[in-house]
Structures are given as structure tokens and as C-alpha cells.
Amino acid sequence: MIEIRGCSKAFGTLMAVSKVSLEIGEREVFGLVGSNGAGKSTLLRMIAGILKPDEGEIKIDDMAVFDNEKAKEQVFYISDDCYFPTNYTALDMATFYQLHYPKFEKQRFVKLMNQFQLDERRKVGSFSKGMKKQLMVLLGISAGTKYLLCDETFDGLDPVVRQGVKSLLAAEIMSRDFTPVLASHNLRELEDICDHVGLLHKGGMLLSKDLEDMKFYIHKVQCVLTDRKQEEELKKELDILKIDHQGSLVLFTARGTRSEIMAKIQEKNPLFSEVLPLTLEEIFISETEVAGYEIQNIFF
Numbered sequence: 001m002i003e004i005r006g007c008s009k010a011f012g013t014l015m016a017v018s019k020v021s022l023e024i025g026e027r028e029v030f031g032l033v034g035s036n037g038a039g040k041s042t043l044l045r046m047i048a049g050i051l052k053p054d055e056g057e058i059k060i061d062d063m064a065v066f067d068n069e070k071a072k073e074q075v076f077y078i079s080d081d082c083y084f085p086t087n088y089t090a091l092d093m094a095t096f097y098q099l100h101y102p103k104f105e106k107q108r109f110v111k112l113m114n115q116f117q118l119d120e121r122r123k124v125g126s127f128s129k130g131m132k133k134q135l136m137v138l139l140g141i142s143a144g145t146k147y148l149l150c151d152e153t154f155d156g157l158d159p160v161v162r163q164g165v166k167s168l169l170a171a172e173i174m175s176r177d178f179t180p181v182l183a184s185h186n187l188r189e190l191e192d193i194c195d196h197v198g199l200l201h202k203g204g205m206l207l208s209k210d211l212e213d214m215k216f217y218i219h220k221v222q223c224v225l226t227d228r229k230q231e232e233e234l235k236k237e238l239d240i241l242k243i244d245h246q247g248s249l250v251l252f253t254a255r256g257t258r259s260e261i262m263a264k265i266q267e268k269n270p271l272f273s274e275v276l277p278l279t280l281e282e283i284f285i286s287e288t289e290v291a292g293y294e295i296q297n298i299f300f
């Protein structure tokens with residue numbers, strides 16, 4: 001488990017991370033979201049033991065991480081602007097990481113490169129941005145660390161590769177003790193991948209919640225009502241966050257369990273009604289409102 005207790009980091013007078021406390025459980029995909037400059041990279045670099053917090057502590061499996069090789073061996077960090085030595089091939093990168101990570105599996109790396117149709121003998125300098133990101137994920141998986149920290153790694157991957165990487169992470173979680181932490185400024189990049197989401201805003205942790213728990217108390221329903229009056233009644237009877245119209249269809253996003261909301265709608269004998277899946281952005285509308293913020297002020 002990763003435990004962060006009252007962690008802060010300033011650069012001069014700028015508070016990049018402020019008194020963040022957070023627990024990242026095991027064998028779950030943790031999404032760290034926040035707008036540009038929210039402090040995600042700074043927090044990840046502290047978790048990786050690269051930056052020392054000004055105050056507070058970070059423990060990886062009960063070990064303080066800063067200046068602790070044993071703890072750092074458990075963490076592979078993929079920066080948002082990875083450095084590759086000139087003339088290094090992908091295989092050279094694997095040899096390099098093998099020196100730092102005792103559990104690195106080179107054969108597995110070569111196999112994964114083939115699976116993702118990347119040439120391990122090619123110079124990394126000639127890889128596209130997305131290929132470099134894939135390469136880093138494959139190096140991270142092959143390193144055999146318990147934690148994989150990805151900074152904006154999913155952003156910009158094409159849908160097929162993204163799906164491949166997502167399946168790879170899921171398979172790792174199933175087969176060994178593995179926890180990926182994915183940071184992104186883009187809610188859409190993380191919505192079908194994460195089990196748990198932490199929201200950073202201006203250096204502070206606004207919320208950290210299980211996605212399934214959040215989904216339990218907010219639902220989106222589309223229905224066709226027989227009378228306009230019924231919509232007005234439902235506005236009073238439901239805890240509505242948003243209403244949209246598409247022709248005769250009314251779309252309600254409301255707080256409450258699925259059965260509570262559907263019971264109220266069924267009382268009106270609608271011509272049609274169904275529950276729709278929610279996006280992460282829609283889920284956050286409710287959660288950030290409870291925390292006293294408007295999602296538009298956080299992400300847009």
C-alpha cells in the first residue's frame with residue numbers, strides 16, 4: 001500500500017502540493033486526476049522517491065520511500081517527458097532498466113514488444129510520441145515492480161493501443177501483486193480504466209473515492225413522459241443535477257440509488273425509460289458539488 005500523510009511541496013513561494021493525505025490500495029487501478037498545474041507530477045515524483053516532501057511522509061509498503069533503494073525497487077515511474085539517451089535502442093533501454101530493477105524480465109519485454117508490434121532493435125529516437133509511451137509502459141511492466149506510476153501516459157494513445165495497454169494492466173493485476181497509478185488532466189482518458197479516483201485541485205486533494213461507490217448514488221435515466229407536467233413533478237421529487245432534452249426524450253442525471261430513481265419515474269407511467277451509463281465527468285459533477293466546487297471551475 002502507498003500511504004501519503006500530510007505531504008506538501010513548494011517551489012519557491014509556489015505551493016505545488018499542499019497537505020495531501022491519501023492511501024492507494026493494492027491491486028486496483030488508481031486514477032489521479034486534476035487540471036494542468038494541479039500538482040499531479042509533483043505528487044507522483046514524491047511517491048517515486050525522486051522529490052523529498054517539505055513536510056509529511058510517504059510510505060511504500062511501510063517503508064519511507066525517499067533515499068530508500070529497497071522501497072524504490074518497488075516503484076517504476078514513467079515521467080510525462082521521458083528522457084532517452086541518444087542512439088539507444090529499445091533493447092538498450094531494457095538493459096539499462098535491468099541494472100536498476102532486479103526482477104526485470106528481458107524475455108518478457110521482447111515478447112511484449114512483439115505483441116505491440118514494436119521493434120526492440122530500433123533506435124528509440126525514431127519512435128513516435130505514442131510509441132515512446134507504449135515502450136515505457138512495456139518497460140514498466142517488464143520491470144516487475146509492484147507499483148507503476150504513469151504520468152499522462154495514456155493521453156494521446158490511439159484507441160487500439162489504449163485498449164491493449166488497458167488489458168495488459170488488468171492481466172497483471174489478476175496474475176500478481178500489481179498496482180498502477182495513472183495521472184491525467186483528462187477525465188475521459190481514465191474513465192473506463194480506473195477502480196478508484198483521486199481528484200487534485202490547486203495542490204490539495206479534493207476527494208478520493210471508489211468509482212463503484214460513486215456510481216451507486218448517481219444515475220442517468222432517459223425517458224419519454226406522456227405529459228410535460230410530469231417532468232415538473234419529477235424535478236421536485238428527485239435530487240436532479242442536470243436535465244437535457246432530445247426531442248421527446250428527457251435525460252435526468254440525479255442523485256440517488258437506481259431503484260429509488262426508477263421507482264419515482266415508473267410512478268409516472270412513462271412510454272419508455274432506461275438507465276444510461278455515466279461518464280466520469282458526470283459522476284464528478286455531483287462529487288465536486290458536495291465538496292463545494294463546480295466541476296467547470298476545475299477542468300475547463
Ligand SMILES: Nc1ncnc2c1ncn2[C@@H]1O[C@H](COP(=O)(O)OP(=O)(O)OP(=O)(O)O)[C@@H](O)[C@H]1O
Pocket residue numbers: 011014015016034035036037038039040041042043080184185
Ligand atoms: N521544478 C519546478 N520548479 C518550479 N515550479 C514547479 C516545478 N515543478 C512544478 N512546478 C509548479 O508546481 C505546480 C504543479 O506542477 P505539476 O507539474 O505537479 O502539475 P501537474 O498537475 O502535473 O500539471 P500538468 O497536468 O500540466 O502536467 C505548477 O504550478 C508548476 O508550475
